[in-house]
Amino acid sequence: MENSSNSTTNDKEVLRKQTDYPLKKFKNYLFDFFMLFLAVTLGFFVNNLSEDRSDRQREKQYMNSLINDLKSDTTQIQDVCKSIKNQIVGIDSLLHVMENPDEYNFINSFYYFALKYLNSATFYSGSDRTISQLKSSGGLRLIQKIFISDSIVNYYSSSDNVKYNTEFCLKEFNKILESEKEMMYLKYLRVYKIDSIPHLKELELLINDPDIINQFYNQVIYYLSSLINYNILLTDLKEEADTLMKLIKESYNLKDASE
Numbered sequence: 001m002e003n004s005s006n007s008t009t010n011d012k013e014v015l016r017k018q019t020d021y022p023l024k025k026f027k028n029y030l031f032d033f034f035m036l037f038l039a040v041t042l043g044f045f046v047n048n049l050s051e052d053r054s055d056r057q058r059e060k061q062y063m064n065s066l067i068n069d070l071k072s073d074t075t076q077i078q079d080v081c082k083s084i085k086n087q088i089v090g091i092d093s094l095l096h097v098m099e100n101p102d103e104y105n106f107i108n109s110f111y112y113f114a115l116k117y118l119n120s121a122t123f124y125s126g127s128d129r130t131i132s133q134l135k136s137s138g139g140l141r142l143i144q145k146i147f148i149s150d151s152i153v154n155y156y157s158s159s160d161n162v163k164y165n166t167e168f169c170l171k172e173f174n175k176i177l178e179s180e181k182e183m184m185y186l187k188y189l190r191v192y193k194i195d196s197i198p199h200l201k202e203l204e205l206l207i208n209d210p211d212i213i214n215q216f217y218n219q220v221i222y223y224l225s226s227l228i229n230y231n232i233l234l235t236d237l238k239e240e241a242d243t244l245m246k247l248i249k250e251s252y253n254l255k256d257a258s259e
Contacts, residue, residue, distance in 0.1 A: 069127040083122040090117030
């Protein structure tokens with residue numbers, strides 16, 4: 001019996017030791033919750049900070065790429081405007097010749113100015129590599145500066161208008177080429193250089209009909225007016241490109257590779 005009593009006493013002491021833990025106070029639970037909340041919040045903040053930094057890097061890369069496109073555009077515009085101005089002068093001379101069909105050497109002068117200034121043409125195509133990427137990938141959302149995104153959208157709206165006029169001028173130019181094929185012996189181009197045409201004696205027109213010549217005159221003068229307007233649009237577009245480049249460089253602290 002004594003052993004049984006001792007065993008019972010020992011069991012009670014062991015049970016008391018197993019259950020005799022200090023209870024946590026409410027403030028301890030509150031502290032644990034606060035630490036967990038702080039860890040989750042900091043993790044979320046660090047993740048957002050990392051994503052924002054990545055977005056800003058991508059934004060700057062897009063701006064650098066856009067600057068290169070704008071440089072390409074302005075260079076092309078300069079070349080096209082130079083070619084157009086030269087063509088305008090030549091076409092004006094052709095119109096003067098056609099307005100005086102009774103003058104000496106009319107056919108030679110007609111061939112010379114028509115073949116030299118209305119046998120080829122240079123138009124603007126533009127570089128839209130970066131803006132296409134921005135639109136297709138949703139990259140425009142990366143641009144935080146609203147005035148920058150607005151300026152970019154406005155520039156490419158003007159560029160699209162120029163391209164529309166490019167198609168219009170090209171269509172009119174192709175009409176002129178078709179008329180030249182009907183009126184002129186283009187075999188002379190295979191035999192003689194254009195600069196030698198004014199001095200040739202055997203030149204003649206394939207169709208020497210005043211009505212057809214007058215129709216051709218109308219086509220040429222309409223094309224000339226289209227070119228003059230086209231040149232104005234290109235000049236305005238170059239100014240927009242220069243302004244946009246300056247704005248982007250200042251806003252993103254970008255420098256040319258040569259600087």
